[in-house]
Amino acid sequence: MFQSKQLLLLLSGLALCQHASSAPAVSPQSSQIANPNYGPIPGESPVYSTTYTVEPPFPGNTTGAVLNTTSGPPGPDDVLFQNILGAEWIIFSFYQQGITKFNESSFTALGLPNTTYTRLLQIRDNEAGHLRIFQDSISPSSVKPGPCKYEYPFTDAESFLALQTIIEVASMAFVSGMEYQAMDPAAASALVAIGETETRHNTWSLIDVWNANPFSGPVDTIYPYANQILEFTRSFIVAGSCPPENPVYPDPAQQLATFELASNTSSIAPGSHVTVTFETQPEFADSKDYYAVFFHGMYNTSMPFDTKTNTTTIPAAFDPTGIIITVIADAEGAPTDTSVVAGPLIVLENPATVGLALAT
Ligand SMILES: *[C@@H]1O[C@H](CO)[C@@H](O)[C@H](O)[C@H]1NC(C)=O
Numbered sequence: 083m084f085q086s087k088q089l090l091l092l093l094s095g096l097a098l099c100q101h102a103s104s105a106p107a108v109s110p111q112s113s114q115i116a117n118p119n120y121g122p123i124p125g126e127s128p129v130y131s132t133t134y135t136v137e138p139p140f141p142g143n144t145t146g147a148v149l150n151t152t153s154g155p156p157g158p159d160d161v162l163f164q165n166i167l168g169a170e171w172i173i174f175s176f177y178q179q180g181i182t183k184f185n186e187s188s189f190t191a192l193g194l195p196n197t198t199y200t201r202l203l204q205i206r207d208n209e210a211g212h213l214r215i216f217q218d219s220i221s222p223s224s225v226k227p228g229p230c231k232y233e234y235p236f237t238d239a240e241s242f243l244a245l246q247t248i249i250e251v252a253s254m255a256f257v258s259g260m261e262y263q264a265m266d267p268a269a270a271s272a273l274v275a276i277g278e279t280e281t282r283h284n285t286w287s288l289i290d291v292w293n294a295n296p297f298s299g300p301v302d303t304i305y306p307y308a309n310q311i312l313e314f315t316r317s318f319i320v321a322g323s324c325p326p327e328n329p330v331y332p333d334p335a336q337q338l339a340t341f342e343l344a345s346n347t348s349s350i351a352p353g354s355h356v357t358v359t360f361e362t363q364p365e366f367a368d369s370k371d372y373y374a375v376f377f378h379g380m381y382n383t384s385m386p387f388d389t390k391t392n393t394t395t396i397p398a399a400f401d402p403t404g405i406i407i408t409v410i411a412d413a414e415g416a417p418t419d420t421s422v423v424a425g426p427l428i429v430l431e432n433p434a435t436v437g438l439a440l441a442t
Pocket residue numbers: 122129139140143144
């Protein structure tokens with residue numbers, strides 16, 4: 083049904099690029115945007131639910147970083163919200179590129195409901211609201227990162243919808259993981275509410291796009307090292323395209339090696355024996371044992387990782403729902419972020435055909 087991810091990546095040079103390169107780095111309205119009362123307010127304005135225009139809604143129609151207006155100490159969760167705003171620009175821009183490239187016919191031609199394009203507009207509008215919420219959550223003493231240029235490995239409406247699925251489950255996972263970092267309970271609670279919204283987006287696509295089971299078992303997958311997932315989203319950023327005032331994204335970043343499953347992988351069902359292909363090379367010490375650590379639901383299971391053959395086995399005990407977050411670590415259970423040497427790879431179990439295409 084899908085072209086392989088490698089093929090999509092090869093073709094990604096064709097991807098759209100929406101942001102004008104001549105735009106100034108700092109928004110002309112920087113000081114206005116810094117005021118949370120400026121522009122539509124999330125939860126009050128219909129802009130973030132039902133704009134329905136091809137043009138991006140506020141603040142997605144702005145460029146440049148929003149500078150700090152004070153020089154006091156940063157807010158306790160400023161770095162968290164700078165990181166998540168950097169991620170949100172990637173998610174918002176993904177939807178905005180799809181809205182610009184496709185129309186209703188692109189999806190009805192695939193036999194999908196005639197509401198598909200409208201749903202994508204509504205999700206895009208929600209994501210604009212997230213941009214505003216995260217901007218407002220950063221204190222006036224810290225820079226609010228602005229949009230970079232982005233390229234995504236989709237080439238047609240079908241590959242766009244597959245990537246939509248992985249972007250939503252990835253965002254659900256990093257949002258729940260970021261709660262480990264939140265200092266203020268109000269910030270943690272805001273993250274839960276945002277994660278709930280992303281889950282609705284994912285549930286819609288499971289029902290209407292994939293005709294699949296809309297649920298993911300009793301609990302979605304918890305992965306505590308959220309910045310490692312953000313690191314993986316950096317592949318969508320065009321190198322050197324971010325406003326110079328933007329903070330490092332993500333902060334901190336470990337520069338981990340990445341991997342996917344071998345292109346000949348025929349099953350990602352629990353119990354499958356799989357071969358891993360490294361995209362960037364990890365350093366393995368001959369004297370150490372390595373583990374593939376699989377996170378699913380509340381728990382993780384470690385399996386031996388054979389560094390001679392690059393093979394391991396997806397734990398047979400897992401329920402084939404939701405996602406399995408996979409890392410290679412030098413200690414069982416990946417007890418610290420520094421024990422992770424490669425990953426994470428998000429393996430989508432449902433629908434499995436989409437998951438196989440995205441993980442290989
Ligand atoms: C962005 O859209 C808002 C309306 O939602 C509008 O008031 C504002 O002028 C627009 N800004 C730019 C830079 O186009």
